[in-house]
Every structure is written in C-alpha cells, then in structure tokens.
Amino acid sequence: TLSDRLSGALRDLRGKGRLSDADIDTTAREIRIALLEADVALPVVRSFIARVKERAKGAEVSQALNPAQQVVKIVNEELVGILGGETRRLALAKEPPSVIMLAGLQGSGKTTLAGKLAKFLGGQGHTPLLVACDLQRPNAVNQLQIVGERAGVPTFAPEPGNGVGDPVDVARRGIAYAREKQYDIVIVDTAGRLGVDAELMRQASDIKAAVQPDETLFVVDAMIGQDAVATAEAFRDGVGFSGVVLTKLDGDARGGAALSVREVTGQPILFASNGEKLEDFDVFHPDRMASRILGMGDLLTLIEQAEQVFDHEQSQKAAQKISTGELTLEDFLEQMLAIRKMGPIGNILGMLPGANSAQMKEALAQVDDKQLDKLQAIIRGMTPAERDDPKIINGSRRLRIANGSGVTVSDVNDLVNRFFEARKQMKQMAGQFGFGGAGRSAT
Numbered sequence: 001t002l003s004d005r006l007s008g009a010l011r012d013l014r015g016k017g018r019l020s021d022a023d024i025d026t027t028a029r030e031i032r033i034a035l036l037e038a039d040v041a042l043p044v045v046r047s048f049i050a051r052v053k054e055r056a057k058g059a060e061v062s063q064a065l066n067p068a069q070q071v072v073k074i075v076n077e078e079l080v081g082i083l084g085g086e087t088r089r090l091a092l093a094k095e096p097p098s099v100i101m102l103a104g105l106q107g108s109g110k111t112t113l114a115g116k117l118a119k120f121l122g123g124q125g126h127t128p129l130l131v132a133c134d135l136q137r138p139n140a141v142n143q144l145q146i147v148g149e150r151a152g153v154p155t156f157a158p159e160p161g162n163g164v165g166d167p168v169d170v171a172r173r174g175i176a177y178a179r180e181k182q183y184d185i186v187i188v189d190t191a192g193r194l195g196v197d198a199e200l201m202r203q204a205s206d207i208k209a210a211v212q213p214d215e216t217l218f219v220v221d222a223m224i225g226q227d228a229v230a231t232a233e234a235f236r237d238g239v240g241f242s243g244v245v246l247t248k249l250d251g252d253a254r255g256g257a258a259l260s261v262r263e264v265t266g267q268p269i270l271f272a273s274n275g276e277k278l279e280d281f282d283v284f285h286p287d288r289m290a291s292r293i294l295g296m297g298d299l300l301t302l303i304e305q306a307e308q309v310f311d312h313e314q315s316q317k318a319a320q321k322i323s324t325g326e327l328t329l330e331d332f333l334e335q336m337l338a339i340r341k342m343g344p345i346g347n348i349l350g351m352l353p354g355a356n357s358a359q360m361k362e363a364l365a366q367v368d369d370k371q372l373d374k375l376q377a378i379i380r381g382m383t384p385a386e387r388d389d390p391k392i393i394n395g396s397r398r399l400r401i402a403n404g405s406g407v408t409v410s411d412v413n414d415l416v417n418r419f420f421e422a423r424k425q426m427k428q429m430a431g432q433f434g435f436g437g438a439g440r441s442a443t
C-alpha cells in the first residue's frame with residue numbers, strides 16, 4: 001500500500017542529519033511508485049513529485065523536525081494543496097431557487113447523494129425539492145421518491161401513466177414548481193450509463209442548458225481508480241461541471257481517484273459519501289483525504305503539535321537520551337509533562353502510525369492519565385540523585401519515597417519497574433518511527 005511504501009521511503013531517511021539530493025531522489029522514487037499503486041494518474045504523479053522535490057531541496061533544515069518528519073510534512077502539504085486547500089462551499093443563487101444538478105455514471109451514487117444533500121441542506125434551514133430526471137430506468141423515479149421520504153423532502157416526478165416523459169421537460173417543470181411552492185433549492189437527479197456514451201452526455205447537457213444550474217456536481221465512485229480520469233474528462237467536455245462529489249469512500253480505495261480528478265479537471269471536491277445511509281455524508285476535507293492517502297493516521301497532527309509544544313533544545317536532548325536508552329526519571333517526568341500539554345497520553349500514542357500493532361497496544365494499555373499523576377508525585381518525592389540513576393533506589397529509599405509522596409511501597413516498585421520497561425519501549429519506538437528529533441543515535 002501507499003502507506004507502507006511511504007513509511008519505507010521515509011524510514012530510509014532516518015539517521016540523516018540533513019536532506020541530500022540523493023536522499024530526496026530516493027524518496028521521490030518511492031513516493032512515485034506508491035502513488036501509482038494507489039491509482040493516481042501518471043501526469044498527476046509527475047507534477048506532484050516535481051513539486052515535492054523542489055520544496056524538499058529548498059527547505060531549510062527544520063529546528064523541530066527530523067528529516068523524515070520534514071518530508072512527511074512537505075508531502076502532506078502538497079497533497080492538501082492539490083486536493084483543494086480549504087473546503088469550498090456550495091455556490092447558491094442570489095434569488096432562489098438555487099439549482100444543483102447531479103451527473104455521473106450509473107451506480108456512482110447520484111440518487112443516494114440527492115437524498116444526502118437534501119437532508120444536509122434541510123438541516124441548514126433550506127427547503128429542498130428533489131426532481132426526478134432519470135427516466136431511463138423503470139425504477140429510478142421510485143428510488144428517488146423513497147430517498148426523498150427518508151430525507152423528509154418532497155420529490156417532483158412525472159405523473160405515472162403519461163408515458164415516458166422527457167427529462168428536459170421534467171427538469172423545467174420541476175424548477176417552475178419549486179418557484180411556485182417556494183422551495184429554495186432544487187436538486188436534479190439525472191440518468192447515468194454504465195460507460196460514457198454520447199446519448200447520455202447529450203441528455204445531461206440538454207438538462208443543464210435548460211435549467212442553468214448554480215452547481216453541476218460530477219458524482220464519482222472513489223473505487224473506480226484510474227478510470228476516474230477518463231470519466232471526469234468525458235463529463236467535463238460533454239457536460240461541464242463546477243464541483244465533484246466522491247462516493248463510496250467507505251470502501252478500501254486509498255483515494256487516488258480524488259487526487260487525479262481534482263488535478264485533471266481543476267474543479268474542487270465539495271462532498272464525500274461514505275456509506276449507503278443518508279447520514280454517511282460530509283463536506284470534503286482535503287486535509288483528511290491527504291492523510292487517508294498517506295495512510296499515516298494523524299501523524300501529521302502530531303508533527304504539528306510537536307512543532308508547537310516542544311522546546312527544541314530540550315526535546316533534542318531528551319530524544320537523544322530516549323534513543324540511546326539513557327533516559328533518567330527526571331527526563332521521563334519532563335517528557336511526560338511536555339507530552340501531556342498535547343492532550344491525553346492515549347491520544348498521542350494513538351496518533352502514531354502503527355498504533356494498531358500489538359506492541360503499541362500493549363504500550364497504550366500501560367499508560368493512563370491518572371497513573372501519570374501518581375507517577376509525577378512519586379518522582380517529585382525522590383532526590384535528584386535517585387531521579388538521575390534509578391538503579392540506586394533500594395528498599396529503604398523506596399519506603400522513604402512512598403511515605404513522602406503518600407503512596408505504597410508497591411506503587412514505587414511499580415513505577416521503577418515501569419520506568420525501566422518504558423525506557424526500553426521508548427527507545428524502540430524512537431527507532432521505529434524516527435521520533436528522535438534532529439539528534440540521531442547509532443541504534
């Protein structure tokens with residue numbers, strides 16, 4: 001997967017003090033393969049890699065991040081950039097009704113989306129009307145009506161028995177009806193084909209010309225991979241659209257289609273669908289999609305927070321100690337307190353890639369915030385010499401510390417044992433994730 005490839009590529013950068021051209025080229029090659037494997041179209045991959053390379057070469061060596069983290073950050077920023085930066089909202093008409101037309105292949109999720117949008121907009125105080133212009137399939141009108149009922153929104157449809165209507169005529173009458181009854185948003189559902197064809201394009205294009213939509217949304221199944229580019233180009237040229245909706249993100253697609261469609265058509269992705277139910281829907285968040293494509297959990301969030309919270313010198317010193325296993329209890333306490341500013345400890349560890357690994361789960365299970373309080377009290381009850389070299393903490397010292405900090409001797413034992421265990425684990429994690437700050441160790 002892309003995530004594996006990127007982690008592999010980035011791991012290779014660990015241990016380097018600064019990014020050399022050779023480092024960047026090697027990483028770029030890995031990222032390129034990874035993106036292709038995620039079904040991103042080749043021209044998109046090329047321009048992406050070019051941007052990442054350029055930025056990585058120009059980047060100053062960060063004070064807060066090690067080279068691997070720095071590359072993750074650049075890759076992420078470029079991804080977010082391609083995906084559209086800020087989320088764009090629906091453009092609505094100054095004078096209602098606003099018209100939103102849905103176009104896309106059959107099965108892409110248009111009819112389902114009509115219901116989702118209606119519910120979403122209804123929740124914002126709008127009064128949407130659905131208009132059934134898919135007269136191709138016998139059951140399509142009925143399907144839209146059912147979706148509308150679930151969303152609590154009426155559906156305008158051709159009267160049964162009047163023969164197969166003309167979708168352009170239905171669209172026009174639907175808008176007139178909305179105006180008359182004062183619905184402020186009209187959502188026009190259209191027919192799709194399994195493949196792109198001329199008649200489908202003509203029909204969609206005729207409907208569009210007749211109703212002059214404020215938004216024409218191209219609905220695309222995120223699972224279709226490389227085909228997304230050809231389909232998007234066909235709809236762009238044959239119908240034209242102002243925005244994109246990605247559906248079926250609950251599947252296992254890594255999001256390559258999102259990247260391609262966005263880059264190739266230049267139109268923003270507005271919404272994301274991730275299930276069959278009306279609630280499985282959200283506005284599109286480029287940053288979330290970027291981390292989905294990278295497959296690195298919220299590592300990026302963690303990097304951001306690390307940049308904000310950690311004093312560079314201090315963290316570099318501590319990181320050095322963590323990765324060489326020389327951590328003292330004093331450092332441990334300091335580090336815990338710094339990490340704590342970032343939120344509950346479980347969240348922090350949960351954000352790391354690989355948080356699902358057995359080793360990580362075990363580490364997580366051993367830390368909680370209440371225990372941290374106790375831990376803090378115990379460490380405060382120790383002398384500097386004891387904090388510096390916990391090995392000297394013998395039986396009588398344990399008793400003194402326990403009495404002084406209001407805990408039992410077995411609490412102190414626990415802490416000391418857990419400290420040695422944690423020191424071992426942190427050393428391993430620092431190695432595994434390159435979280436050692438700029439200072440590197442030989443391990």
Ligand code: GDP
Pocket residue numbers: 104105106107108109110111112113192247248249250251273274275276280
């Ligand atoms: P249309 O032909 O473009 O109108 O597509 P439909 O709205 O009829 O959807 C086709 C199928 O995909 C239906 O079975 C939907 O329930 C399903 N579907 C639509 N959107 C999603 C989604 O986001 N996730 C999943 N898993 N299924 C979806």
Ligand code: MG
Pocket residue numbers: 110111112134140189190
């Ligand atoms: Mg449909």
